[in-house]
Structure formats: C-alpha cells, structure tokens
Amino acid sequence: MISKEHIINRFVSYITIDTESDPESLTTPSTEKQWNLAHKLVEELKAIGMLDVSIDDNAYIMATLPSNVDYDVPTVGFISHFDTSPDFTGAHINPQIIEKYNGKDIILNQEKNIILSPDYFEDLLQYKGQTLITTDGTTLLGADDKAGICEIISAMEYLINHPEIKHGTIRVGFTPDEEIGRGAHKFNVEKFGAAWAYTMDGSQIGELEYENFNAASAVVKIKGRSVHPGYAKGKLVNSMYFATEFINSLPRLETPEHTEEYQGFFHLHTIKGDVEETVLQYIIRDHDKGHFEARKEMMQKLTEELNSQYEEDIISIEIKDQYYNMQEKIEPVMHIVDIAEEAMKQIGITPLIKAIRGGTDGSQLSYMGLPCPNIFAGGHNFHGRYEYVPVESMIKATELICKIAELTAIQYKA
Template identity: 65%
Template structure:
C-alpha cells in the first residue's frame, strides 16, 4: 500500500490527454509513454499474460490461488485524461492533515480550493489531499483508478492468505473522448464480469448511466451588402439563435440532476453564410431519450417551414444505459456493495450523469458496474483526491476478489 501515493504521483506527471480530432488509437502519441510504463509495472508486480496491443490496450492476469473453479473477474480503468483542460506539466500538491479551510492553489492568480464553494471538502478534515497547483487538471480521472488497480493486485500477490480466483486487469486509452471501449477485446479479456474503477467520491457504486447522442445543426445563409439586404439577406447566425430559443430553457446541465435529462450546447460558430451548433443529448429513460431526439427534428422542421431548406440536422447515438445489462446479473453489484460495507464504507448507489467504458463493455458482453476511484472536480484546476479514499479503493478491489471466491 505504501507504493500507492508515489505510483499515482508518478502517473499524473505524465501528460496523456486524448484528442477528439484525431483518428488514431490512442488518439495522441503521448499516451504511449504511460502505456509502456504500465506494462513494466504489471511485470514488476508479478502479473502474468501481460500484453499491450497496437491500439494501446493493456491486459494482465493475477492467477488464482485456490483449487476450486470460480468466475474470472476483471478491473478496468483508463489512462488518458480529458482534453477539456490542460494536462501539461501537472504539478501535484500534498495537503497533509487538512484543516478544513481554503486551500491556496495558485497565489499569483488567486486560485483557491474553497470549502464554502466545494462543500464536500469538509468531510476530509484530517486527511491527506492531493490537489493541483491551480494551473492544470490533476488526472485522478482516471490515473487514480489505474494506480489503485495495480496496487490492489500487488496487495493480493503479497498477502497470499487472501483467497481469490483468476483476476484480469485492463487499461484503456481515449475514454475521455468516448472511445475507451471501442477496440477493447472482450473475448481476449475473458472475464465473466468486471468493474470499472472510474467513479468519484468514496462509496460510489453505479450501474445506470445516460443514454447518449450527439447532434450537429448546420444553418445556411446568404450574404448580401447590409445596405441593400432587405428581402435578400439570410443571416445564418440568427437562424442558429432561433433554433436555440426553441430548446427547453430548463433542460440544461446547470439546472438538472439525478435522473433528469438535458440538452447541452457545447460549441457554436458562425458567419452570415454558415453557422453550426453542436450539442449533446442525455437521458436515463430510453423513451424520454428518443423524445429528445424527436424534439430536435421537430424544431428543425419548424424552421424549414418558416425559412426554407436552410437547416440540416445530424444525430449520432453514442452509448446506452447499461442498467438493462446489469440487472440480469445483479449479484455483481451486490458483491461490490457487500465489499464496501465489510470495510466500513457506506455505498452510494446512484445513476451516473455521464458515460463510462462500463456502458459500452456491458453491451459488448462484459457486464461492468462502476466503482469509486475517490476524486472530485474532475477535468479542471480544482480537481483533488483524498489519499485515504484511494487506499479504501484498493481494499475494496481486494475484498471483491475475496468475496467472489467465497460465494462461488
């Protein structure tokens, strides 16, 4: 367990941002730097069947230490970090015995991690926090999960009195751009079920996620000298504005929570001649999800009826709610829940307001709930993670392996 912190600090200092505009896998060459390091780590802790393929997918095996046959299970995390915020020159800071007050991240810029704003900080008084220096993200999403899985396998290999079956581990690139499971070889991984270690705060256990789609709306205008434009100019920017005005104003991320869905406009660009809006569609309920896509189509049709053939809509499905694949094998959630409770961790079972590799993997034949890695405020300069939460994630992984061996 003593290697957990230095291992994590080592990992986050390596820039592994993925790139949504790249067609390669991994999407950035710099992801290979950490990928090759992880392969060495797995060899060093004694795992077998360690492999890395041409797309950067890493797998390894901790052999069973019992005589009876039990299901092979797996643990999966991604090693890329989000393109939403810079990950170059990550300089993690340690705050030992946190006193519950504001944490100054960057004195020059006045960037403060303040419990008056981030209220969950107060539950970690007395613990060791790992923060950013206010200039980059931290990368706990999901290098914490990677470090925890490796440390858990090392812990099991060292503590041979803990009985377990065959355990598979997997590390993936490009999860942050929605491609983490695209080239994952489920057959090669050869596990009955698995867990992604990619959740947030201590105790999170998730087996529901959004149904998701992306949408791109294109507007075509006509540019005419504004002094002589009456009855002739078509301003695509104003068409885009008309489209936005017809979206439900309260169904946006900043006004929804729990299982409530939303439309999220994340990019807009335009000139008189050509404008584009990009948005994502999210909903836990499949019928409401389909209704959201229909609403966009209806809005576009209304604009066409009023302005002519000046609007195009393209919708692409991204992933589905994994709940339908998990419920038939719900014992895999119960094992994780029991593991937490035996360690004195209160399980927090809630829907994921986002996506996870586990969703795609579940529909690929590998049921895969999601478990906490321990971090908060992912994808930005206020990201942090308590060391104690990471340690408990390691113990949770080990306990899941032990309970699986006991119950089968």
C-alpha cells in the same frame, strides 16, 4: 496495510504524463502521447509480477493475476482508462499535496487568485484531516481516471505480495480515449475473458453505480449567405442569428446546470460560427430510454419546423447514439453489485448506490457482453482546475478491489 506514500508516488508518476485525448482525431489512441503512459503501465504490470501482459496496436492493455485457489471461481475484471479529458489542459500538471486538510480554503494559485473553497465545493468538508492531492489551478489533475489505474495496480501488487488472501483469476484492462466516448470501441471482450468486471471510474468514496445515461451527440449546421453589409438588405443571411433561434427553442431549464439525479438534458458544448455557417455541437442525455428517444425527436422536429418557416433548408442535424443505460444488462446479474456492496461494508465504507450522470467504459462494455458496474476512484470536480482526490479514498478503493476478489472466491467455494 497499503502505504500512503506508495500510493501518492505511483499516482503522481501517472498524472505528470500528459494523456489528453482528441475528439477530432480518427486514430486510436486519438493522441500519440497516450502511448507514453501506456508503455509505462505495461512495464509496471510486468515488474509487479502480473502475467499475460499485453498491449495491442490501439494501446489497449490487459494482464492477468492467476487464481491461487484449487477450485473454480469466475474470472473477474477491473478496468480504468488512462486518457484525460480535452475539456481542460492536462499538460504540465503540478500537483499539490495537502496534509491533514483543515477544512478551510485551499489556495491553488496565489498569483492568479485561484482558490478551492468548501464554501462552493462542500464535499471538501468530508475529508477534513485527510491528505488531499490538488492541482495548482492551471490544469486538471487526472484523477479521472489515473486514480483508478493507481488503485488497480496497487491492489494487484498487494495481492501478489499477500498470497494468504485467496482469490480467483483476475484480469485488468486499461483503455485509451474513454473521455471522448471511444474507450470501449476496440476493447476485445473475448480476449479479456472475464465473467464480469468493474470500472474504477466513479467519484467520491462509496459510489457504486449500475445505471447511467443514454447518450447521443448532435451536430447542427446552419448555413448563411454573406453579402457586403452596406448592400445586404434582402440578400444577407446571418447564420448566427438562426443558430440563436435554434438554441432558444430548446427547453432552457433542461440543461446540465438546471438538472440533477434522473433528470435528462440538452447540453450545448461548442459553438463555432460566422455569417456563412454556424455549427452547434450538443450532447443529449437521459436515463429513461423513452425520454431519450423523445429528446432526439424534439431536436429533429425543431430542425424541420424552422426550415419550414424559413422556406428553405438552412439547418441540418446529425444525431448519433453514443452509449446506453447499462441497467438493462446489469439487473439480470445483480449478484455482481451485491458482492461489491458487501465488500464495501466489510472494509467500513458506506455504499452510495446511485445512477451515474454520465457514462463509463462499463456502459458500452455491458452491451458488448461484459457486465460492468462502476465503482468510486475517489476524485472530485473532474475535468477542471478544481479537481482533487483524497489519498485515503484511493487507499480504500485499493482495499476494496482486494476484498471483492476475496469475497468472490469465498462465494464460489464448494
């Protein structure tokens, strides 16, 4: 039995270390503070008895649990990221432990009247009677994806301490900068040496995902001309007005707050501007590759059409692909999904097989030659003050890793 107290203590020791990544940085990792947790994880992997523990110049961590069977089993990997999202502060996290959650409102911050309520976050009611870890309302929690790291290390520790559970060689990997889309960029797939892997980076218990968005970023720059407003007639060009026209020309209902399941979107996440220049930063998402390409083309054509109307090139756009739907790479090796699904059933979890409305390191790794479905880590409401994780979900995720390792060995036994 995996100790609840042990899981809580390990998880809290990770989340209280600030590892927020920075999309503006050109280094890897993007923030120096990510090294603080990276070095701690290296020492912890060594302390529990993992072998071949390594950390490279970019803070990518790898380690091995050797096989304890006398026949060939494919090497399986488990991967998580240790950075947290720059969308909300991850500094000075003060977690709250809610024992035997009663299904009612949780006061995160009395002074600021910040409440985590099942009236708004209905998923809370699934965890009535369980132990929840929440924020204090002023930071994110970091369950994305320090819960995944906690589960992987705890599973490796459990397997080391219980050699009666038979398994093949297992590789673990921890990455920086996943939250800014770079988690897999410098991951050495050949060095990792696994036949396939699983990212422990999903949300609620039971999630098993092998489809994700195709993703691109778009930076739109609108140039203006500043003139003294008292003498501006016929001369001043206010870039912010033209930016508004660009924004309003895209489909208003094709945004994150109006879409679900397989529906794609355009998401304007940053505006910075004044009269002289306004910069819009978008992300473009769609599960369907054809629709994805059409969305990029729509933004490109809108830029050209508006410039034509203005009779000068006021607007420029730069679109960059970020990652693609892993489904194409997973479907030829669906047995790796089947193993995870069967493992869930054997430990009493109902599998929730669905498409990710986002991406993980696994989507990029799959295209780099490492098929890599995504499994729940247990957290909810990522990237904000209402993030929480049920401890029982982390325990089940830990058990699931052990069961996947065990079933893989059984499946390949002669």
